[in-house]
Amino acid sequence: MDSSSFIINTMCVVKRFGTNFALNGLDLKVPKGISGFVGRNGAGKTTTISVLLGLLKADSGEANFFGLDCWRDSYAIKRRLGVMHEINAYPGSFTGSHFLEHVVRIYELSQSQQRIKNALKDVGLADAGDRPVGTYSAGMLKRLGLAQALIGEPEFVILDEPTANIDPLGRITMLNNIKELHKEKAISFLISTHILSDLEKVCTWLSIVDSGKIIDQGNIKDLAERYSANTYKVNVSSPGLFLEKIHNSEGVEKAWIEDGNIYCKVKNVNVFYNEIPKITTELKLQLKGLQQMHCTIEEIYKATAGANIYEN
Ligand SMILES: Nc1ncnc2c1ncn2[C@@H]1O[C@H](COP(=O)(O)OP(=O)(O)OP(=O)(O)O)[C@@H](O)[C@H]1O
Ligand SMILES: [Mg+2]
Structure with a gap:
């Protein structure tokens, strides 16, 4: 504009x-x-x-x-x-x-x-x-x-x-x-x-x-699309352990935990996708779900200014 x-x-x-x-x-x-x-x-x-x-x-x-x-x-x-x-x-x-x-x-x-x-x-x-x-x-x-x-x-x-x-x-x-x-x-x-x-x-x-x-x-529609495209929700056993590892990943810009799920703002999807099985195997975690988000304003906000976020 x-x-x-x-x-x-x-x-x-x-x-x-x-x-x-x-x-x-x-x-x-x-x-x-x-x-x-x-x-x-x-x-x-x-x-x-x-x-x-x-x-x-x-x-x-x-x-x-x-x-x-x-x-x-x-x-x-x-x-x-x-x-x-x-x-x-x-x-x-x-x-x-x-x-x-x-x-x-x-x-x-x-x-x-x-x-x-x-x-x-x-x-x-x-x-x-x-x-x-x-x-x-x-x-x-x-x-x-x-x-x-x-x-x-x-x-x-x-x-x-x-x-x-x-x-x-x-x-x-x-x-x-x-x-x-x-x-x-x-x-x-x-x-x-x-x-x-x-x-x-x-x-x-x-x-x-x-x-x-x-x-x-x-x-808001453009923001939601942009953030949906690179925000993922990961449902995994022991989310705390997973978060400690994934937030160090080269592919992840920010990661946070909420309601027992991990949310990742991803900067390189390939690296992120490679990292997940590595971490779950290493820590013997069970991956129960992985989905790309449809972002609400709340999720856009969390991905930008939200609290409890690990930043890379
Ligand atoms: N008159 C003032 N004198 C000194 N510091 C001020 C003054 N007004 C605001 N600040 C400081 O400037 C910063 C921004 O404050 P501001 O009131 O604009 O925030 P806000 O986003 O409206 O917050 P809130 O959501 O709590 O209303 C804060 O650190 C605040 O302490
Ligand atoms: Mg105010």
């Missing part, structure tokens, strides 16, 4: 807090559509979002949103953008509508009553607008956050952890909401989350960040 076709395009962005590099050469590319932004705790997701919003100035590199500079043109960018922050505090005595009235006033938006009505309806809170926010469930509070993000009729919305702390049903409601908003209003989304299975349901693009760098990104 040509880099001018990305809505978000950062090049080698560095952001330091003291000696800690929160972003260390970040090349984030996000197209139109619904995209996932994933990475472990402290990987740099919230810092990235703050740079994109012009809340933090990058130490070096370039960050563009809609082709505009995130720091210099942040006012123009924000007028086309909605944001739901990771942590939101709402005044509990305000009703949902009352809270949104304040938001509309702060943003100096016109047609306030119609906007508020539309935003509440868009997030399924039409009947709860007159209730004090203090009586809302965690899921309703998240949806109020989404209503706030939608109030300026943005073309792009950033959601930092939109489904954290909400129950499975609430999560499905939120995800369906996001899908519908994309379908009906052509709004694009960037969803930062730890809940990978949620992304599977809505996203077409995935960017994976680790230690302030993008370690892989692309169309």
Whole structure:
């Protein structure tokens, strides 16, 4: 994809807090559509979002949103953008509508009553607008956050952890909401989350960040194909013993164990295939199964940034 076709395009962005590099050469590319932004705790997701919003100035590199500079043109960018922050505090005595009235006033938006009505309806809170926010469930509070993000009729919305702390049903409601908003209003989304299975349901693009760098990104179908092609699941007696050997193999890039199975990201299939019988014979192990993976987002993530991995 040509880099001018990305809505978000950062090049080698560095952001330091003291000696800690929160972003260390970040090349984030996000197209139109619904995209996932994933990475472990402290990987740099919230810092990235703050740079994109012009809340933090990058130490070096370039960050563009809609082709505009995130720091210099942040006012123009924000007028086309909605944001739901990771942590939101709402005044509990305000009703949902009352809270949104304040938001509309702060943003100096016109047609306030119609906007508020539309935003509440868009997030399924039409009947709860007159209730004090203090009586809302965690899921309703998240949806109020989404209503706030939608109030300026943005073309792009950033959601930092939109489904954290909400129950499975609430999560499905939120995800369906996001899908519908994309379908009906052509709004694009960037969803930062730890809940990978949620992304599977809505996203077409995935960017994976680790230690302030993008370690892989692309169309989810392409990523899944690429990782499926070189990720194998091995079912063997004594997986721990097998893992100790296979992770040293020249043919294997990474190997990890999960639910009693070994997963290998393979860089040379022939070497990998030769290695397996050697190890099982040497250690007198029984090979019960060997299969190429059909990768889910979770497996792509594990093959890139996952924990408990032996790397070569
Ligand atoms: N204001 C700050 N001052 C100092 N260090 C910070 C600050 N904000 C973030 N960091 C550090 O920068 C790194 C990236 O943090 P960031 O909050 O961007 O991660 P994250 O991916 O959003 O994590 P999480 O999943 O826990 O929300 C971490 O090491 C964090 O401790
Ligand atoms: Mg964060």
